[in-house]
Amino acid sequence: MAEKLVHLIVTRQDTPDSTPYKEEFKIPYRIGMNVISALMEIQRTPVNAQGQKTKPVIWESNCLEEVCGACSMVINGKPRQACSALIDKLEQPIRIEPMTTFPVQRDLTIDRSRMFDALKRVKAWIPIDGTHNLGPGPRMPEVDRQWAYELSKCMTCGVCLEACPNVNDKSPFIGPFAISQVRLFNEHPTGKMNKAERLETLMDEGGISYCGNSQNCVMSCPKGIPLTTSIAHMNKETTKQALKSFFFS
Amino acid sequence: MANKKSFALHKLHTLLGLFPIGLFVVFHLTANFQATKGPEAFNSAVQMIEHAPFLLFLEFGLIYLPILFHAIYGLYLAFQGKPNNSQFKYYRNQMYLLQRVTGVITLIFVAWHVWQTRIQKAFGAEVNFDMMADILSNPFMIVFYAVGILSAVFHLSNGIWSFLVHWGITVGPRSQRFASIFSMIVFVALSYVGLRAMFAFV
Numbered sequence: 001m002a003e004k005l006v007h008l009i010v011t012r013q014d015t016p017d018s019t020p021y022k023e024e025f026k027i028p029y030r031i032g033m034n035v036i037s038a039l040m041e042i043q044r045t046p047v048n049a050q051g052q053k054t055k056p057v058i059w060e061s062n063c064l065e066e067v068c069g070a071c072s073m074v075i076n077g078k079p080r081q082a083c084s085a086l087i088d089k090l091e092q093p094i095r096i097e098p099m100t101t102f103p104v105q106r107d108l109t110i111d112r113s114r115m116f117d118a119l120k121r122v123k124a125w126i127p128i129d130g131t132h133n134l135g136p137g138p139r140m141p142e143v144d145r146q147w148a149y150e151l152s153k154c155m156t157c158g159v160c161l162e163a164c165p166n167v168n169d170k171s172p173f174i175g176p177f178a179i180s181q182v183r184l185f186n187e188h189p190t191g192k193m194n195k196a197e198r199l200e201t202l203m204d205e206g207g208i209s210y211c212g213n214s215q216n217c218v219m220s221c222p223k224g225i226p227l228t229t230s231i232a233h234m235n236k237e238t239t240k241q242a243l244k245s246f247f248f249s
Numbered sequence: 250m251a252n253k254k255s256f257a258l259h260k261l262h263t264l265l266g267l268f269p270i271g272l273f274v275v276f277h278l279t280a281n282f283q284a285t286k287g288p289e290a291f292n293s294a295v296q297m298i299e300h301a302p303f304l305l306f307l308e309f310g311l312i313y314l315p316i317l318f319h320a321i322y323g324l325y326l327a328f329q330g331k332p333n334n335s336q337f338k339y340y341r342n343q344m345y346l347l348q349r350v351t352g353v354i355t356l357i358f359v360a361w362h363v364w365q366t367r368i369q370k371a372f373g374a375e376v377n378f379d380m381m382a383d384i385l386s387n388p389f390m391i392v393f394y395a396v397g398i399l400s401a402v403f404h405l406s407n408g409i410w411s412f413l414v415h416w417g418i419t420v421g422p423r424s425q426r427f428a429s430i431f432s433m434i435v436f437v438a439l440s441y442v443g444l445r446a447m448f449a450f451v
Contacts, residue, residue, distance in 0.1 A: 203256040210255075214339075216342050229421055239260070
């Protein structure tokens with residue numbers, strides 16, 4: 001009986017500077033397979049579709065349940081998490097490419113440092129350290145906690161940057177996710193105390209004004225985060241902040 | 250750090266697009282619509298505008314300089330983007346590309362239109378019904394003007410949508426969807442006014 005095969009076309013790259021090339025694989029099908037388990041199969045038997053021995057494909061993944069953000073890649077033309085990309089639901093041959101908005105390290109491994117730099121830039125944290133015990137912080141209304149929780153699902157996966165036409169090497173745009181994180185931390189009752197500081201960072205070079213409203217981010221976000229609502233809300237807040245600092249201090 | 254220049258320039262860009270440029274486009278198309286009532290009606294509208302006080306000052310302050318800034322900064326912004334419409338065929342992404350394409354077409358059209366009318370006037374020609382009828386006697390010009398008017402009107406209508414987002418007026422998806430519908434109604438209405446006016450000269 002002929003074995004059912006999964007046909008993969010992987011865009012590979014040996015070093016950060018070398019030219020990418022495509023390699024095809026035909027691997028045995030198993031029930032419930034996802035793209036990660038298909039890549040693991042290649043790792044076990046690194047033989048391409050022509051039957052030649054090849055280097056196993058390199059990728060990054062951790063949680064395997066779509067919460068860590070590490071296994072983002074472009075699968076059949078759309079950036080998404082490889083762990084939640086089920087083989088049964090994908091059209092074959094499955095085209096797997098790295099998210100080239102980021103520097104490719106090797107094969108499907110990318111360097112998402114720019115996202116962590118952006119989070120540092122917009123001060124996406126809540127300063128709570130003091131020289132003495134500051135006591136419990138103010139309480140957060142349950143209605144606000146509910147929508148803020150949705151924003152906190154961001155896993156820095158980079159899909160919104162890959163989908164955004166304004167995130168590229170010609171533009172300094174930091175990306176949609178960072179703007180949404182400012183909204184999250186500015187909503188927190190303790191985080192609110194540093195609201196103005198974060199808004200100022202969004203008004204800097206590469207900040208919120210670089211959004212071109214293509215709204216691909218909200219359509220692509222694997223966590224369903226209302227990114228464009230966050231962006232529009234921060235548009236309002238930065239405008240208010242700009243007027244405040246222009247007229248009052 | 251602390252470089253708010255592009256933030257301020259971008260805000261100015263979106264603001265000028267509506268006030269005064271958008272208002273001017275609406276005014277201009279409406280004034281042209283007088284042509285549908287015959288050459289006399291159009292000529293008297295032109296006369297009225299030409300007799301406005303401080304005309305040259307108003308032209309530069311409310312039309313030429315804002316358009317020049319909006320166009321140059323707009324080109325800079327448009328070429329900073331990398332359209333990915335074949336990969337992401339979502340409605341707003343198509344609007345994103347169309348906004349940039351129509352912006353460039355409008356700029357070419359406006360430059361040509363200003364050359365044919367306002368600059369010729371500075372050289373001594375008279376702006377009146379016959380001038381437009383003469384320009385539009387060329388079938389190529391009819392197509393060029395129709396495309397130009399539609400591009401300008403689309404750019405303005407969709408620009409209203411972006412303006413509302415950019416200034417944080419329409420924040421949630423419901424208001425943005427409503428604004429999308431509203432902007433398309435504006436597009437249809439203004440296209441009718443603009444094209445009817447143009448065909449009055451043909």
